[in-house]
Amino acid sequence: MGNNLLFHRPIPRLIALKFAFLCRERRSSNGIRVAIVGAGATGLSAAGYLVCRGYEVDLYDKLPLPGGLMTFAIPKHRIPLEEVMEGVEDLRRNFGVEFNLSVKVSCGDGIDECDDLAKGRIDLQELSGDYKALLVATGTWKSRKLGLEGEDARNVYTAIDYLRKLHLRILGLEGEGMRLGRVLVIGGGLSAIDAADESINYGADEVLLVYRRTRKEAPAGEWEMRRLEERGVKILELASPKRFIVENGLVKFVELQRMMLSEPDETGRPRPVPIEGSEFSIEVDTVGKAIGEVPTPPIYSGCNLLNLSDGLKVDQDFRLIGNIFAAGDVVTGPSKIGRAVKQGLQAARKMDELISKGKIG
Ligand SMILES: Cc1cc2nc3c(=O)[nH]c(=O)nc-3n(C[C@H](O)[C@H](O)[C@H](O)COP(=O)(O)OP(=O)(O)OC[C@H]3O[C@@H](n4cnc5c(N)ncnc54)[C@H](O)[C@@H]3O)c2cc1C
Structure with missing residues (x-):
């Protein structure tokens, strides 16, 4: 395995994950050899x-440690890193799973x-040729833009x-720390809650969370908002960023605009509408x-394997x-660990069935 960090811990009799x-x-x-691209919840459960x-x-995974979002995004108080690594180590040591880390698999060019x-790149089509079957479980590693x-x-x-x-x-894999100072988090979902939570854990001077609706409509739920407040986060409801004011390549001020709620939109929640002249x-x-x-399927323009326009x-x-x-999430869009695990298991069962019936290559 490319990176043995954290794999030296003895496995307790009961493995957490x-x-x-x-x-x-x-x-x-x-x-029979099978490849899995993406070592998150989906890929690990399929394995x-x-x-x-x-x-x-x-x-195969582009990151230096397995676990996907469980390792690199979800706060450790919710999913302790040791539990993910114990499950990974169990696969590696007791079941012979080979982890090829820091390697991006792709067809065509895209970022x-x-x-x-990632320190290396492997062509998806070539890789699939080396195995009886290959599972893509690459999740959602691109963010929407404002x-x-x-x-x-x-x-x-x-x-x-x-x-x-x-x-x-926190993992000791990046030497240089960030100076967070005064942090503004934009959003009302669990990712926003996590970003705000981790900012506090990391020592931010002040954390503000801005959400365009009210906490009642926030996907993360009112309970999470209240919990953040108890941790010292200031919640700015009914406000949305309008522009970022940049000085020397860095945002110095964020211009926000107040919002009001109107008729329900396609999501069934009241639509936030900007209030003219309310900028601050x-x-x-x-x-x-x-x-x-x-x-983020590993298939980009220039790949002649598939057209992903739809x-x-x-x-x-x-x-x-x-x-x-x-x-997993690469197919369903952002979901939850439970659903990703189920997808990984279902896909693996189908792969096994088709291979057993001689229906693959
Ligand atoms: C901030 C945040 C907090 C969350 N909190 C929770 C929570 O508390 N509870 C919950 O149930 N769910 C939570 N989720 C959702 C949950 O993490 C995901 O639904 C789940 O992890 C998806 O698993 P996956 O394996 O499909 O994708 P991922 O976990 O994203 O794994 C995909 C893997 O593929 C790798 N990869 C991607 N592209 C390539 C490539 N081209 N080549 C090689 N490797 C590649 C990535 O490095 C990654 O390791 C959260 C999500 C986020 C963003």
Whole structure:
């Protein structure tokens, strides 16, 4: 395995996050090799299923540690890193899963968030040729944009980039710390809550969370908002950024506009409407945008394998094309760990069925 950090811990008798939970120990190999691209909840649970069916599984991930969002975005008080690593170590040591880390797999040229952590690149089509089947489980590593002036300044981070920077620091994988100062987090979902929470944990001077509706409509729920307030976060409801005022490449002020709620929109929640002339500015050191992520299949322009103009579509067997399958958030869009695990297990079962029936290559 490329990176052995944190793999030296002895495995306790009860493994906290056991991915190979369908069998007690490694079965004799059926000699069939399967690749999984993406070592998040989906990829790890698929690997767990397949090793229990006797497959030899190789995992590939662009990040320096396995676990996907569980390792690099979700706060450690919710999912302790040791629990993820115990499950990973169980797969590696007891079931022979090979982890190839810091390697991006792709067809065509394209860049997603955190690609800078990958040290190498492998062609998806070539890789699929080396295995009986390949599962794409690459999640959602691109954030939506606000489309506002000044958004690309150096101190404006997406939730994923922001959280991974804080986590890399906590993991001791990134030496240089960020000076957070006064942090403004934009959004009302769980990513926004996590970005605000982790800012406090990391020692921000002050944290403000701005949401365009009220806390009652926030996807994260009122309880989370109240909890943040108890931790000292200031919640600015019914406000939305209008532009970022940049000085020397860094946002110095965020201009916000007050909003009011109107008729329900397509989501069924009241539509936030800007109030003319209600603009006000606040001074910031760091901005975290947590307004949602989109799926990142490893297929980009210039790839002649598939055309994804209509998005990533799999059939009822999770098959994308030929011997390539896909599952998890990359197919469903942002979801939850439970759903990603279920997708990984279902896709792995289908792959096993089709291979067993000789329906792949
Ligand atoms: C901030 C945040 C907090 C969350 N909190 C919770 C929570 O508390 N509870 C909950 O149930 N869910 C939570 N979720 C959702 C949950 O994390 C996801 O639904 C789940 O982790 C998705 O699993 P996945 O394996 O499909 O994708 P991911 O976990 O994203 O894993 C995908 C993996 O693929 C790798 N990858 C991507 N592209 C490539 C490539 N081209 N080549 C190689 N590797 C690649 C990535 O590095 C990553 O390791 C949260 C999400 C976020 C963003």
